[in-house]
Amino acid sequence: MTTRVLISFFCDDRPGVVEQLSGLISEHDGNWLDSQLSRLGGRFAGVLQAQIPNSQHAALSEALSELESVGITTSLTDAGDPVSDILSTQRVTLLGPDRPGIVRELTRALRSAGFNVRSLETAVETAPMSGEPLFRAEARIELDNNSRLDELEWKLDAMAEAMTLEIDLIAD
Structure with missing residues (x-):
C-alpha cells in the first residue's frame, strides 16, 4: 500500500539539492509526482508531492531529517485527499x-x-x-x-x- 506525502524544504541555493531530495525518494522506493521549487533571494525552497510505500514513511522521514546536517531543512506531512468538487x-x-x-x-x-x-x-x-x-x-x-x-x-x-x-x- 502507498501513501502520498508532501515534502517542504529550504536551504542555501546551491547545485545538487534537487538531486539529493530525489535520490532519497528513490532510495525509499518512492515516486516524485508534483513540485514547486524556486530560488527566493539567496535561498532555495520548495514543496513536492511524492508517493511512497507506507512501510517507507518512517525511514524517509528520518533520512530527510538527516539533511539538516548539510544545511537543508525539511518537513514531511501527509498530502491528504484530493479535492473533488472543483468545477x-x-x-x-x-x-x-x-x-x-x-x-x-x-x-x-x-x-x-x-x-x-x-x-x-x-x-x-x-x-x-x-x-x-x-x-x-x-x-x-x-x-x-x-x-x-x-x-x-x-x-x-x-x-x-x-x-x-x-x-x-x-x-x-
Missing part, C-alpha cells in the same frame, strides 16, 4: 506599481467571493521606462458551487481602480 479554474493576472497590501487585498477579494487559491506566483520587477518597482502576480483560482464570479469581478475592478493596477480574470 473549473480561472487565472487572475495583476500588474501595477508595487506597494504593501496587494496580496492581502487580492486574497481577501478571492476568499470573500468564495474562491480558493490553487497557485500564486508574484514578483517585483523594475518598470522598463521609469525604473520604479512593478508588482506582478498570477494566481490560478478554483471555482466550486459556492463561488460568485460576478462578485469577484466587481471586487477586482474596485481593487484595480483603488490601487492603480491592471487586473485580468481569464478562464482556463
